Amino acid sequence: MLNCKEVSRIVASDELESLGMLKRLRTGFHLLICRQCRRYAEQLRIIGAAARKKVRNLIRDEESLARLEKSILEDAFGASNEKR
Amino acid sequence: MNDRVKSPDGEETGADQAALAARIRERDQAAIQEVVHKYLPQILRAALGAGLERPVAEDVTQSTFATFIESAHRFEGRSHVRTWVFGILYKKIAEMRRKLKRDSEIDDIDEVFEQRFNSGGFWTQPPQPVDAGVFEREVRQGIDDCLQEVPSKQKMAFVLREIEEMDSEQICNILEVTRTNLGVLLHRVRNRLRECLESKGFEGPVGA
Numbered sequence: 001m002l003n004c005k006e007v008s009r010i011v012a013s014d015e016l017e018s019l020g021m022l023k024r025l026r027t028g029f030h031l032l033i034c035r036q037c038r039r040y041a042e043q044l045r046i047i048g049a050a051a052r053k054k055v056r057n058l059i060r061d062e063e064s065l066a067r068l069e070k071s072i073l074e075d076a077f078g079a080s081n082e083k084r
Numbered sequence: 085m086n087d088r089v090k091s092p093d094g095e096e097t098g099a100d101q102a103a104l105a106a107r108i109r110e111r112d113q114a115a116i117q118e119v120v121h122k123y124l125p126q127i128l129r130a131a132l133g134a135g136l137e138r139p140v141a142e143d144v145t146q147s148t149f150a151t152f153i154e155s156a157h158r159f160e161g162r163s164h165v166r167t168w169v170f171g172i173l174y175k176k177i178a179e180m181r182r183k184l185k186r187d188s189e190i191d192d193i194d195e196v197f198e199q200r201f202n203s204g205g206f207w208t209q210p211p212q213p214v215d216a217g218v219f220e221r222e223v224r225q226g227i228d229d230c231l232q233e234v235p236s237k238q239k240m241a242f243v244l245r246e247i248e249e250m251d252s253e254q255i256c257n258i259l260e261v262t263r264t265n266l267g268v269l270l271h272r273v274r275n276r277l278r279e280c281l282e283s284k285g286f287e288g289p290v291g292a
Contacts, residue, residue, distance in 0.1 A: 004206050050224050
């Protein structure tokens with residue numbers, strides 16, 4: 001039987017993908033019966049998902065991307081070349 | 085427009101890649117332009133995801149590509165262009181942080197994690213229950229602040245996994261770590277963020 005600390009460590013390290021079948025089943029079973037570990041796993045999931053959503057919204061700004069791109073290329077190749 | 089942002093994680097074939105690598109090495113302007121256009125949104129997004137403020141994130145993005153272009157002649161094409169560019173970004177962020185207040189080798193987050201369990205490995209201080217919606221809002225508000233305290237390598241592991249959604253192999257290549265090492269980095273950063281967010285205290289309705 002896996003304990004909570006082991007299960008939390010597996011979850012937080014993304015180790016599930018590389019575990020053998022038996023250990024994966026044991027981890028899944030533990031999560032099924034342990035509300036505290038489930039809550040822990042769920043909170044980690046939300047942290048990732050919220051961070052992703054937040055940043056995706058931040059770069060929906062084509063204008064500043066274009067400006068940045070132009071300035072990078074101008075620095076590298078000079079302004080005259082930019083319109084090739 | 086949207087595929088610029090989402091950009092497939094390098095679907096090119098090996099031959100395409102080799103040809104692109106050769107053009108990059110020759111500093112072919114069109115090839116370099118292509119790389120900048122394709123990866124700029126991802127690099128900016130990753131820099132923002134690392135908790136940098138917008139102007140700083142833009143500076144870092146610009147200097148990442150400047151370095152990429154300067155060192156283009158050394159690109160051997162053994163790794164994917166994306167690995168190369170993200171590797172530069174990681175080094176820039178680490179360098180910046182070293183200048184500000186150096187990454188400490190001592191990491192007390194492992195200790196904090198241990199203390200939440202008894203000797204049998206069962207929770208003694210379990211995560212506090214919080215409504216998912218409330219927690220999500222809390223994360224959006226607090227995460228940049230919480231990221232400030234996180235060492236660069238852990239921060240990048242988090243960004244590449246959660247924001248760029250890369251697989252372990254790609255992340256290991258970019259950060260030059262083993263899979264086991266990556267596990268430790270992810271474990272530390274996630275616990276650090278969770279502890280930090282929890283310590284800010286949740287408000288609102290509490291659900292199990």
